[in-house]
Amino acid sequence: MTIVPKPYPKEFRDDVVRVARDREIGVTIEQIAKDFGVHPMTLQKWMRRADIDDGNKPGVTSGQWAELREANKRIRLLEQENEVLRRAAAYLSQANLPGKGSTRS
16 A cells, blocks of 8 residues: 655745745755755755746646646546436437337337
């Protein structure tokens, strides 16, 4: 069983990114990450995401990802509903054929 760690709160990530961006010359990302108890790669990932979200680098923002995720959920739900309706229509059309389980003469 794999244990997935809980994500860091957004405020915490924002604070760590701000400290990393405002660091003095000679202070490394690794030092800041260690001070805050996060892995250096995690901090670098947060900084890349912040650059995209702030419009400093091209890419899909966190808000756009959230919208896309919700749209994909909705599409999957609609596809499932459509499949249920398609199967129901096929079943009902078979049930109404003369001589095939129909009680009408």
